[in-house]
Amino acid sequence: MAEIQVSVQDGESKAFPQGVTVAEALKELVSGKQRKQSVAVRSNGQLLDLSTTLDGDTVIEPVSIRSEEGLEILRHSTAHLMALAVKELYGDAVKVAIGPAIEDGYYYDFDREKAFSTEDFEAIEAKMTELVNARIPFERREVSREEAIKFFEELGEEYKLELLRDMDVDTVSLYTHGKFVDLCRGPHVPDASWIKVFKLLRVAGSYWRGDETRPMLTRIYGTAFADKKELKAYLQRLEEARKRDHRKLGKQLGLFTIQDQIGPGLILWQPRGALLRRLLEDYWKDEHYKNGYQLLYTPHIARQDLWKTSGHLDFYGENMYSAMEIDEVEYQLKPMNCPFHIGVYKADKHSYREFPIRWCELGTVYRYERTGALHGLMRVRGFTQDDAHIFCRPDQLEEEIFNIIDLNLHILKTFGFDQYDVYLSTRPEKYVGSDEHWELATAALKQALDKKELNYEIDPGEGVFYGPKIDIKIKDQIGRSWQCSTIQVDFNLPERFQMGYTGDDGAEHQPIMIHRALMGSLERFIGVLIEHYAGAFPLWLAPEQARIMNITDDQAEYCEQVYAKLRAQGVRIEKDLRNEKLNYKIREAQMMKVPYMLIIGEREKEEGTVTVRQKDGKNLPAMTPEAFVDLVIDECRRRDA
The missing domain is CATH 3.30.980.10 (Threonyl-trna Synthetase; Chain A, domain 2)
Structure with a gap:
């Protein structure tokens, strides 16, 4: 019988009769714990059962049952x-x-x-x-x-x-x-x-x-x-x-609701949730302003022809809602913001001296999702992307990607996410644009990741139809991964929309477009935040930072005075002056994850102070309302989690 040579990668090699099984070869080539835990092998890029017969020379790599x-x-x-x-x-x-x-x-x-x-x-x-x-x-x-x-x-x-x-x-x-x-x-x-x-x-x-x-x-x-x-x-x-489920906590904390009468996958933000969202939006806008971005606002619908030009009808049509007719012209709800930003760009002529142009928008988009796929804030039909588009010259591409990564990781860290996995997603089977442009775009993303010394994996074929992308999946407090940020390089849309600028040579050139979203969508990101913090947000993000409560009705007037003073200073404070036992009020505030409870008794009223109780049950020394304002300002400035 003919013999074949079977080798273990980085290990032994031995001749076997042709038709030997993987299990038989492993028994001779691998010993001890490694052999006992080998559930399969990899050979020539394929996973093989232990019962597979080998007919030619091969190199095998044992696959442990404990491996992924x-x-x-x-x-x-x-x-x-x-x-x-x-x-x-x-x-x-x-x-x-x-x-x-x-x-x-x-x-x-x-x-x-x-x-x-x-x-x-x-x-x-x-x-x-x-x-x-x-x-x-x-x-x-x-x-x-x-x-x-x-x-x-x-x-x-x-x-x-x-x-x-x-x-x-x-x-x-x-x-x-x-x-x-x-x-x-x-x-x-x-x-x-x-x-x-x-x-x-x-x-x-x-x-x-x-x-x-x-x-x-x-x-x-x-x-x-x-x-x-x-x-x-x-x-x-x-x-x-289960304890952290954002749907359960969202109801308990009065953050959002979804009503069948309105429609599945459509979020109604309640006052506390709307305030949380405003805090997140304000921070996002401030950080983008510091980093050279300008804010845009764009419509929710556009003529269907726009989506034909952009390619979305061809490549994304199944995720778009049906057309509506206005003045005998077909319009559709937007699934993306990018064609609108291109419209702003094309409103004026541009010179190479203006670049890079960085425009951002908290733009609400609409995408069809099957009813069975909808899941609280995580999978919805209408959501707001923290979108931005950068238009730059070819010589600026790498630096702009680098800057986006820096801003991205800074924002994620501020929200308490310092662990993440990075993926470089390459050309899918169905794509537009030249192979040359795809190679240039992929190389620019790869080079930026390498220079930033970020560990990343290649995700073959998972790019979008117009370009490759970097995806960042953040890890929450209990180790779960969530798709979050994306950075995409696009030569296609500038070509489709005939975008141009005057170069230093006086000739017309085509800009490169970078699409990026750092949070992905506000709805999903807030859902992740709820689960990450189990509803107990850091002080700077808490919709209700403090709740003032009296021990008896005799302190109600003083409570009202302190409440008004703190609210005027920007503290997000609520009051509980009900004729209920103090322990009952404290328990309710704890259920609502309120960071600080300000307790007013007769002594505090007479001394003009407040007793500050933390959400974990510890009491701080009595302090004046002004001192409490300073405490809140200092903690928010440091953005302590």
Whole structure:
């Protein structure tokens, strides 16, 4: 029998008979803990099951079950295990759809006349444990597309059939796990005994293929880990996340509401939320003014022809709302602000001496989102982008990107975000513009990141249709990542709109356009802030910085005087002069996450002071109202969290 050479990356090499399995090769080449934790291998850029046979010389890299890729394999396998358990429990009464691994877990979609609920979890988990103990293997085979269609027709699995009929391939891979067979690329763990630590988490409704006109399925979410400690830590994070849910806190703190009568995905800001938003907006405007930006305001609708010229109708039309007719002309709600800023640019002629031009706008845009995708402030249909567009000469591009990164990280740090992941997103399959411009734009973004010495990952194909971009995902107090900032270089729109400026040579040139949003959208960013701070905002951001409360009615008049004095000095203060017990008032203020409570008794009234109680229950020494104003001003100036 012919021999092949199998090598472990940066390790041993050995000759094996042709057709040796990955598992057999690993047994000879890798020892101890590394071999026991190897759930798959990477070879020539592909992940392979341990049961895969090797037919030629190859270099393999073991994939640990504790690695990101290994956990994804474990979770994908657990999704199949769950599907097998469901089929064994409920038989043909359940049709299976899709079941991928996702961040921190997995899900599987099922079609059942009676939707699954969390009450079904105990039985499903028990069956999964039984199957784990049976060590049922995962077996892969390749078949023709026609053979797979015939197989799933016999099973009556209509969702698998639809997927197959939409595929333009000759062969597909199937995985058999006990009596359950799934259309799947893999890889998977060798057998069910690798799946030791798992838990079902929740159920949700999900339209087949995300289409609201298609059947509603039940999606069961779960997670799996390599050991119990990791699962326990994850469940604790989930519990903490539930406590921080911005939808719950938004209602509790009176920040925002969403009303069916108005429409899903449309935010109504309540007074406290509107004040929080104003504080954020004022800070944003001040910082942009300091950094050489000028403020713009633009309309909410425009002629449809504008969106044809910009390319949004061709590349973004499915996310835009239907046209409306005004004076026999088609108009559409704006999904972006950029064409309007170009309109401001084209109102005048420009010289090379004016550059860079930095324009910013808190511009409200409207984008279609499916009802099932809407989520509080995080996913809405109308939102305000903290938008800006910079027009510059080619020789200024790198420095402008550098400046944007500096401003971006400064603003994020001010709001308490100093941990983040950076991605450089490259050209997608569907794009406009020349390859040369794409290469220039990508190189400029990469060079700026390198000079800034920021660690970043390449995110292939995730650029926007008109240019590459830098994405920054911030991490909150409990380690979750949130898509936030984006910086995009665009040669396309200046060309489409025939933008120009007079160069130092007297000739006409085309400017480069940089799109950037630092917070992404005010709605989403405020949602993240609520969860990051668990509703207890730092003093400079707190809609209510202090609440004054009396012990008896005898101090009510003095409370009114102090209240008026502090409010006149800019302190965001409210009063609670109700005839209630002091402890009850304190508890209510604490529930509303008020940073300071000013307590007025007879002694404070006589001495002209206030007793200051912090939200954590500690009391500061008595002080005059003027001293409290100084305390607030100093703390806000330092922007202490």
